[in-house]
Amino acid sequence: MLQRSLPIFFAGLVGIFMAVQYFVLHPGMARIYNLVLDWKQVVFACTLMLGVFSLIRFHWRKIARRTADAFYSLVVVISCSITVLAAAVFGTETGPYTWLYDRVQAPMQATMFSLLAYFVASASYRAFRARSVHATLLLLAGAVVMLGRVPTGDLIGFELHGQRVSLASIAAWILDTPNLAAKRGILIGVGLGMISTSLRIILGIERAYLGLSRGTGADI
Amino acid sequence: MSLGARLARVDRRLIFLLMTLAVAGPILIPIKLPIIVSKEVEDFYREIEALSPGDHVLLAIDYEPDVMAELSPMSEAVLDRLFAKDTKIVALTLYPGGVGIAQGLLEEAAARHGKTYGEDYVFLGYNPDYSGTMLRLGESIKATYPTDQFGRDTRDLPILRDCDAYRDLSLLVSICGSQLSEFWAAYAGGRYGQRMVSGNTAVQAILIYPFYQSGQIKGFLGGLKGAAEYETRIQRPGQGVRGMGSQTAGHVVIVLLVLVGNAGYLAARRRRA
Numbered sequence: 001m002l003q004r005s006l007p008i009f010f011a012g013l014v015g016i017f018m019a020v021q022y023f024v025l026h027p028g029m030a031r032i033y034n035l036v037l038d039w040k041q042v043v044f045a046c047t048l049m050l051g052v053f054s055l056i057r058f059h060w061r062k063i064a065r066r067t068a069d070a071f072y073s074l075v076v077v078i079s080c081s082i083t084v085l086a087a088a089v090f091g092t093e094t095g096p097y098t099w100l101y102d103r104v105q106a107p108m109q110a111t112m113f114s115l116l117a118y119f120v121a122s123a124s125y126r127a128f129r130a131r132s133v134h135a136t137l138l139l140l141a142g143a144v145v146m147l148g149r150v151p152t153g154d155l156i157g158f159e160l161h162g163q164r165v166s167l168a169s170i171a172a173w174i175l176d177t178p179n180l181a182a183k184r185g186i187l188i189g190v191g192l193g194m195i196s197t198s199l200r201i202i203l204g205i206e207r208a209y210l211g212l213s214r215g216t217g218a219d220i
Numbered sequence: 221m222s223l224g225a226r227l228a229r230v231d232r233r234l235i236f237l238l239m240t241l242a243v244a245g246p247i248l249i250p251i252k253l254p255i256i257v258s259k260e261v262e263d264f265y266r267e268i269e270a271l272s273p274g275d276h277v278l279l280a281i282d283y284e285p286d287v288m289a290e291l292s293p294m295s296e297a298v299l300d301r302l303f304a305k306d307t308k309i310v311a312l313t314l315y316p317g318g319v320g321i322a323q324g325l326l327e328e329a330a331a332r333h334g335k336t337y338g339e340d341y342v343f344l345g346y347n348p349d350y351s352g353t354m355l356r357l358g359e360s361i362k363a364t365y366p367t368d369q370f371g372r373d374t375r376d377l378p379i380l381r382d383c384d385a386y387r388d389l390s391l392l393v394s395i396c397g398s399q400l401s402e403f404w405a406a407y408a409g410g411r412y413g414q415r416m417v418s419g420n421t422a423v424q425a426i427l428i429y430p431f432y433q434s435g436q437i438k439g440f441l442g443g444l445k446g447a448a449e450y451e452t453r454i455q456r457p458g459q460g461v462r463g464m465g466s467q468t469a470g471h472v473v474i475v476l477l478v479l480v481g482n483a484g485y486l487a488a489r490r491r492r493a
Contacts, residue, residue, distance in 0.1 A: 033359075034360075040349055041347065041348060041352045044348045044352065105285060109284060118235075118239055124474050124481075126481065130486070131485075147471060147472070150445060151448075151464055175426060176429060183426075184430045
């Protein structure tokens with residue numbers, strides 16, 4: 001019982017405090033606020049360690065069971081161990097740890113992301129089809145923004161009532177007006193959603209974050 | 221096979237080859253393209269130019285190697301300009317994989333401008349929990365980061381002698397490839413009124429417009445094009461300007477492929493009808 005009610009009580013207490021302290025300028029409030037922020041960072045750091053532990057445990061089990069893709073799990077465990085050892089023994093400023101970062105991690109991450117250019121090109125060719133009015137509008141907007149967001153966008157254009165209209169200016173209008181309106185609508189929706197979810201957590205209605213189903217307190 | 225059918229079935233390998241040529245070609249044979257500075261980049265430039273020597277600037281280098289090609293050119297240009305203006309740079313990263321990038325960029329720029337660590341710039345390193353860090357910095361930088369990236373006590377660093385919270389910072393520059401610029405605007409800007417500008421990947425820059433229009437972000441650099449525009453504005457052509465040829469050719473190839481694909485699709489539809 002206490003396992004369920006105590007976390008809900010603390011979540012509500014901290015939630016109410018964080019909402020109230022925003023409007024109350026008192027040194028005592030500020031001290032507790034800083035303490036909460038410090039604890040938040042400590043808890044976050046602990047979750048990172050938990051994440052590493054879970055990752056190693058997950059892959060270790062796959063290696064022990066000799067599954068079909070156990071080799072990749074072995075690569076994960078060995079890479080992780082070598083990196084941790086390199087940092088622990090030689091430090092993080094110079095030596096093998098920085099070499100691993102500069103010569104292995106950075107090129108690998110950059111390469112993976114660079115491959116997107118090929119996938120985007122291939123996917124655009126295959127999937128970006130004018131199948132309906134909506135799809136055609138999306139296609140046109142996409143093409144205009146793509147060409148308008150590179151220097152060619154300033155070169156391609158026409159005169160309208162004595163004013164030059166370039167692809168860059170049309171792309172800027174698309175981003176400044178329809179894009180902005182849509183994004184702002186989404187942001188307002190997300191904001192309202194965050195407020196309602198926060199209230200549900202503070203009031204103890206939302207319990208999914210504890211691994212409990214709503215209301216009944218039964219395990220999911 | 222008819223022309224329409226051929227257009228609808230271009231071999232994937234040919235698409236990859238075209239993309240390789242489009243990206244690699246302008247690197248091998250540079251193309252000079254006109255670069256016109258946009259309003260958001262001009263605003264970014266004005267915010268940096270408004271700084272005086274000795275002003276403290278918080279530089280958040282929040283990205284990892286995956287988007288390095290797109291964001292490091294703007295980081296280099298901003299660092300060069302900030303050092304040239306003799307501002308004091310307080311740098312940090314909220315990504316564990318960003319430590320190596322930030323450290324490298326800072327050391328290279330400091331060497332170019334003959335700046336001293338601890339006096340002209342400091343690298344606070346990585347701190348977990350982005351929202352907690354952003355909020356805590358508003359109360360105390362030294363309490364949030366008791367030591368810098370190299371284990372030195374931040375209370376002993378001359379650069380932080382008179383600087384301990386957002387109120388002591390003239391500007392926040394957030395360079396990131398994720399939503400962190402929006403969070404900096406909400407936490408540092410919303411709660412503590414911190415003035416800020418941002419540099420973002422082209423994909424992320426689209427999401428920055430609402431914050432720019434409302435004045436929460438005073439100016440921003442969008443992707444490699446933004447970096448190229450800023451380099452042009454400060455008359456320091458670098459990787460951004462050099463990359464424009466490849467980016468332009470890449471975009472043109474994709475648009476042409478979309479046109480070819482649609483020509484094939486429409487021809488096939490007409491045949492079926």
